[in-house]
Amino acid sequence: MTCEEAVARLYEYLDRELDPGTRRRVRQHLARCRPCTDKVHFEAYFLAQLRRCLVSERAPASLYRRLEALVAAVRVK
Ligand SMILES: [Zn+2]
Numbered sequence: 222m223t224c225e226e227a228v229a230r231l232y233e234y235l236d237r238e239l240d241p242g243t244r245r246r247v248r249q250h251l252a253r254c255r256p257c258t259d260k261v262h263f264e265a266y267f268l269a270q271l272r273r274c275l276v277s278e279r280a281p282a283s284l285y286r287r288l289e290a291l292v293a294a295v296r297v298k
Contacts, residue, residue, distance in 0.1 A: 222250040227257050235265055263295055 227250040233239045234247045251258050270288060 222246045224250075224254060224257055227251065227254070228260065231261060231264055232268075235261070235268060259295075263291070266291070 227247050230239060230243065230247050234244060237244075239247065251261060267288070270284060274284070
């Protein structure tokens with residue numbers, strides 16, 4: 222599996238919507254690919270924060286600033 226293929230399946234992977242075979246191939250790719258692993262961690266964190274925002278009335282300003290800083294940090298890499 223290439224990085225492109227792994228990234229294309231990232232959200233399904235995080236949401237556990239992949240079939241077991243594809244899921245295993247994504248995991249095998251992540252095991253040997255540092256850039257994709259970093260991306261998964263970032264996306265997983267981002268999704269978790271996003272879900273928190275969706276269940277609360279509105280995002281606290283502190284959370285918004287943290288996410289902004291996180292996005293800026295990832296762009297620098
Ligand atoms: Zn990769």
